[in-house]
Amino acid sequence: MNTVLSQFLIEVPTATVIWSALLVLALTGITILVARPERDQPADAIAAAPASDAPPPVADLRRYAEEVAVAASGAAQTARRHRTAWLAAHDAVERAWQAYDEAETLARRFAGAGALPSPRTPRTPTEYAGRERWLHQEAVAAHWRGELSVERLRDVFAHRDGWDPRRHPVEHEVMLARAVREDRRTAYRAAAGRERAAWRDAELAAEAARSLAAEAHAAAQRWRPTRVPLPRPATSATRPAPATRWRPARVG
Numbered sequence: 335m336n337t338v339l340s341q342f343l344i345e346v347p348t349a350t351v352i353w354s355a356l357l358v359l360a361l362t363g364i365t366i367l368v369a370r371p372e373r374d375q376p377a378d379a380i381a382a383a384p385a386s387d388a389p390p391p392v393a394d395l396r397r398y399a400e401e402v403a404v405a406a407s408g409a410a411q412t413a414r415r416h417r418t419a420w421l422a423a424h425d426a427v428e429r430a431w432q433a434y435d436e437a438e439t440l441a442r443r444f445a446g447a448g449a450l451p452s453p454r455t456p457r458t459p460t461e462y463a464g465r466e467r468w469l470h471q472e473a474v475a476a477h478w479r480g481e482l483s484v485e486r487l488r489d490v491f492a493h494r495d496g497w498d499p500r501r502h503p504v505e506h507e508v509m510l511a512r513a514v515r516e517d518r519r520t521a522y523r524a525a526a527g528r529e530r531a532a533w534r535d536a537e538l539a540a541e542a543a544r545s546l547a548a549e550a551h552a553a554a555q556r557w558r559p560t561r562v563p564l565p566r567p568a569t570s571a572t573r574p575a576p577a578t579r580w581r582p583a584r585v586g
Contacts, residue, residue: 395557402553406546413539420532427529430522437481437515444508466499469506481514 473490476482489495496509 392557395553399550399553399557402546402550406543406550409539409543409546413536413543416532416536416539420529420536423525423529423532427522427525430518430525433481434515434518434522437511437518441511441515444511462500465501465503465506468503469497469499469501472506472510476510476514481517482510483517483520486513486517 469490473482473487477484477487490497493499501509
């Protein structure tokens with residue numbers, strides 16, 4: 335009994351002291367939390383707080399402005415390439431028209447040749463061979479000059495589409511002039527189609543370049559609003575100029 339009583343008297347004060355110290359610490363912590371709750375707010379809760387009203391960082395604005403500026407520069411180069419292609423196509427149309435006009439003038443000289451009788455020549459195998467040789471030589475020469483298409487040349491050598499080697503050279507000359515006129519008219523129409531397509535491409539590229547230039551300027555203004563000059567309006571370097579449209583003369 336004495337031993338038990340001694341242990342009780344020794345351990346109870348010790349436990350009381352320990353519990354008292356723990357209670358003081360707990361009360362101190364609660365007091366701090368109540369007085370300054372924002373200092374102990376969880377980091378995850380702070381990170382999850384809504385930030386919709388905060389403006390984008392300057393670094394993000396600058397990075398976006400630089401990306402748009404690069405895209406605008408590439409679009410301007412593309413517009414210049416398309417304009418150069420359109421100018422080349424326009425020059426090709428003018429050359430094709432000039433060639434067709436010359437062929438039309440020459441063909442008109444033979445407009446009444448069909449009403450004239452063919453010159454009389456001896457109809458011998460030698461004469462027919464000479465006529466065929468002359469037709470082939472003239473057709474090949476016209477093809478090498480770029481006046482006669484390869485398809486038409488094949489018809490001449492295959493004696494198709496009215497190319498009869500027994501005809502008189504005068505008739506062959508008339509047929510060649512008309513064939514050259516038709517082929518040059520076809521070439522002109524094809525060149526005109528390419529020019530129209532090149533014009534549309536140049537217009538679209540110029541519009542894209544202007545839009546990106548405006549967006550690049552607006553983006554640059556957002557992150558350095560006092561040092562960005564206004565973009566220059568589209569000039570002849572990016573926008574194709576109106577072209578003179580030619581109409582083929584009426585073919586007689």
